[in-house]
Amino acid sequence: NAGVMQNPRHLVRRRGQEARLRCSPMKGHSHVYWYRQLPEEGLKFMVYLQKENIIDESGMPKERFSAEFPKEGPSILRIQQVVRGDSAAYFCASSPVRNSETQYFGPGTRLLVL
Amino acid sequence: AQKITQTQPGMFVQEKEAVTLDCTYDTSDQSYGLFWYKQPSSGEMIFLIYQGSYDEQNATEGRYSLNFQKARKSANLVISASQLGDSAMYFCAMRGGTGRRALTFGSGTRLQVQP
Numbered sequence: 639n640a641g642v643m644q645n646p647r648h649l650v651r652r653r654g655q656e657a658r659l660r661c662s663p664m665k666g667h668s669h670v671y672w673y674r675q676l677p678e679e680g681l682k683f684m685v686y687l688q689k690e691n692i693i694d695e696s697g698m699p700k701e702r703f704s705a706e707f708p709k710e711g712p713s714i715l716r717i718q719q720v721v722r723g724d725s726a727a728y729f730c731a732s733s734p735v736r737n738s739e740t741q742y743f744g745p746g747t748r749l750l751v752l
Numbered sequence: 753a754q755k756i757t758q759t760q761p762g763m764f765v766q767e768k769e770a771v772t773l774d775c776t777y778d779t780s781d782q783s784y785g786l787f788w789y790k791q792p793s794s795g796e797m798i799f800l801i802y803q804g805s806y807d808e809q810n811a812t813e814g815r816y817s818l819n820f821q822k823a824r825k826s827a828n829l830v831i832s833a834s835q836l837g838d839s840a841m842y843f844c845a846m847r848g849g850t851g852r853r854a855l856t857f858g859s860g861t862r863l864q865v866q867p
Contacts, residue, residue, distance in 0.1 A: 671853070680756075680843055680857035681797070694854060729797060731855075739785045739804065739847065741855060743797035 640665065642732050642744035643712075650750045657717040657724070659747045663732030669693075670713040671741055672705055675727040687713060720751045754779045754848040758858035765834045766866055772819070773829040773861045775844030781805075784848040786827040787855065788818065791841040800842075803827060834865045 643662040651657050663670050669688055673681040686694040687707040698705070702720075707713040717724055727748050731741035755778040765771040777786065788800040803811045803818045811818040819828040831838055841862050845855040 669853070671855075673855070673857075680859050681845075681855070683854035683856070686853050694852070697854065727795065731797075733853075739802055740787070740799055741853075742799060743789070745796045748795075 642667075642730055642742055644728075644730050644744035644747050646747060647745060648748045648750070650752065651720050652752050653721055654719050657720050657749055657751075659715040659717075659728050659730075659749070661713040661715070661730030661732075661744060663713070663730075664734070664742055667732035667734045667742075669733045670707050671731040671733075672713075672715050673729045673731065675729060675746070677726075681729060684715075717749075720749075722751045725749055725751045754781075754784075754846050754856040756844050756846055756856055756858035758844055758861050760861045761859075762862045762864070764864050764866060765831075767836060768833055770830060770832045771834055771863065773831070773842050773844075773863065775827045775829065775858060777825050777827060777844075777846050779825075779846065779848045781848040784846055786818070786820070787845040787847070788816070788827075788829045789843045789845060790838075791843060791860070793840070797843075801829070831863075836865050836867060839863060839865045 672684040675681045683697040685705045702718045704716045727746045729746045730744045733741050757776045784805045786803045790798040801813045801816045803820045815832045817830045841860045843860045844858040
């Protein structure tokens, strides 16, 4: 029973490049959440998606960041024109049904911007 | 808005002893959920335990229990019989508000279990 999968696990980008982070939820889960963790801090919510819908993007920066969860395939968090301040661990979580409380996290993607 | 406060940046405990990690929360919602996650040095986030605001009994999961005191707005994690593998960062988190699913995390407590 595979858990939440994220790839890549580590990503290095130069300033101005694009970063694409992928998340495949657990089997049977249709809700995906993205969080960001800066060094030595707790996780901060970014966005909550269901298939083909963004439900809550209150934590997403207004520019350069976007997320999608298409009908087929993984959820994608896209960061355009990365800056050094984007360096962080990005975690994806999933939950099975609308009323389920628990979010199960993937291993995270560590993004380093040079 | 929700807020989670973890006032212990670091804790030490002797192997086989019990330890309590503090968590207080602030919310105006009547319905909310409280969670604890463990983050070992490898970096993944591991779900430990969940407590709903309307649950009358304190949640327990193996060696983990959640000491839920609603009036004091606290949700402390108790780990019994500590093991060396319990050394990790521990995060308290809250989901608040009807229909709102985002988790708000505290700043974490680093627990070190000493042999």
